[in-house]
Amino acid sequence: MxxxxxxxxxxxxxxxxxxxxxxxxxxxxxxxxxxxxxxxxxxxxxxxxxxxxxxxxxxxxxxxxxxxxxxxxxxxxxxxxxxxxxxxxxxxxxxxxGDRLWLTVIVALASVAFVWLMALPIGIYSAVRQYSFADYAFTFIGFLGLAIPHFLLALIVMYCSFRYFDANVGGLFSTEYVEAPWSIARVIDLLGNIWIPALILGTSGTAALIRVMRANLLDELRKPYVVAARARGLSEWQLILKYPVRVALNPFASTVGYILPYIVSGSIIVSVVLSLPTVGPLLLRALLAQDMYLAGTIIMLLGVMTVIGTLISDLLLAWIDPRIRLVGQK
Incomplete structure (x- = not known):
């Protein structure tokens, strides 16, 4: 290893x-x-x-x-x-x-956490309950999530918040904490506001990974080793979680490599719409002004996030599937 x-x-x-x-x-x-x-x-x-x-x-x-x-x-x-x-x-x-870099990383990690926490159980349930009402419902929601652009979903959320709740969902901090120094109260305020951009940015990724997990698990459930394990008397959910899910996680884990940079690069317009203090709007402005050092640094940071995401993906795959470690040792 x-x-x-x-x-x-x-x-x-x-x-x-x-x-x-x-x-x-x-x-x-x-x-x-x-x-x-x-x-x-x-x-x-x-x-x-x-x-x-x-x-x-x-x-x-x-x-x-x-x-x-x-x-x-x-x-x-x-x-x-x-x-x-x-x-x-x-x-x-x-x-x-400055702080924009760390806030960008926090938003990206929150979005990835949302994607995994939603896509994994929904994908498993949709595969196990294939062609059920819930499977059709999740499929419809998934296609809807893939079809709606991030910025349009952000505009819809902002309109509904203003129209029905008289609330402003823009930014990552409440008004009194925007320029305040870091403190426990500011961190709590950030955690209270970050779920909206995480939900918006993670919607399409969640929809895509639900389909990936469902398709992979359905393919595994039809293989002979599942029938043999079931014949040994294992309970249905124990059987599913112990064998097919672990194998089906391989393509699922490999998506970490591109989800992190995709969320950052794809959040530029969303960051502008929601007034998020991330590096996305800075990158857009730097490219328009040909500010090469600023733009180059941000693009470099996106590359670093891609490499880190790919490394995490490789380590997860090596942990899930020991065959990958054996191949790497040859």
């Missing part, structure tokens, strides 16, 4: 290096740079930006250097904990992201 973990960690490091190169290259592909976008914004407001000022800005941010020099400078800073300077905010990227 230790050698299996070391192999995955080495692969994760190589993957992150490739992600950083691709992210930094793609951000610089559009014509122009941050100064061009900045000039356009100021000129649209009636302010004139002189060539001397534009030259000074490019010199300040090192935009005259070749792209590989800018990348190596950024990567070297990351290794020392310095993610560069945000051009738009004129502050270090770490300060701009």
């Amino acid at each position: 230790l050698s299996y973990l070391v192999q995955r960690l080495l692969m994760a490091v190589g993957t992150l290096i490739v992600v950083s190169i691709v992210a930094f290259t793609i951000i610089q592909m559009p014509p122009g740079d941050y100064v061009d976008a900045y000039k356009g914004l100021l000129e649209s407001m009636g302010e004139i930006v002189t060539e001397d000022r534009a030259y000074a800005l490019r010199l300040q941010y090192g935009l005259f250097d070749p792209m590989y020099v800018q990348y190596l400078r950024w990567l070297g800073g990351i290794l020392t904990g310095n993610f560069g300077l945000s051009m738009e905010y004129n502050r270090p990227v770490a300060q701009v992201i």
Whole structure:
């Protein structure tokens, strides 16, 4: 198991290096740079930006250097904990992201927890009670969850809250805790507000995983070893949970690798609609302004979440199915 973990960690490091190169290259592909976008914004407001000022800005941010020099400078800073300077905010990227990063991780983990807690038991029940009324009902709800976009569901929830409960469900904190320092009261307030974005962001993932778990378990329940185990006198639920469910969890556990980054990247519009203080709106703004260090850092963090999710998925699969560990040792 230790050698299996070391192999995955080495692969994760190589993957992150490739992600950083691709992210930094793609951000610089559009014509122009941050100064061009900045000039356009100021000129649209009636302010004139002189060539001397534009030259000074490019010199300040090192935009005259070749792209590989800018990348190596950024990567070297990351290794020392310095993610560069945000051009738009004129502050270090770490300060701009600040609490948004941890709040993004908390929202993502809450959404994943919601997805698993809902999809696993519903998928098992739908497979065991195939073609029952509950199975049809869950199937209908699942297709509905897949069909409704996140932002539309967020708008519906906000409208119903205002219309029928006179409540504001936007944000992650109550008004008095938005700018307050971290405390036990602020954490409790966060836990009281986080379930709404977790429910909205986890709806489509829950619907998809219900179908995955149901299909996998139905396939396992038709295999001869289930019939043999039933012949030994095991109770129905003991039989189902001990053998078929464990095998059916393999594809289910493998989804962790993409659920974490999918929730973050797919929550940009939802974060704007619900006014969530996450990195999604920051990424959108940084891409529009071509703020390469800020955008590159956020994309890099998405890559890190993907790698972490994949590592967790691999470890879960190795724990569930010992055959995976044996293959990794060859």
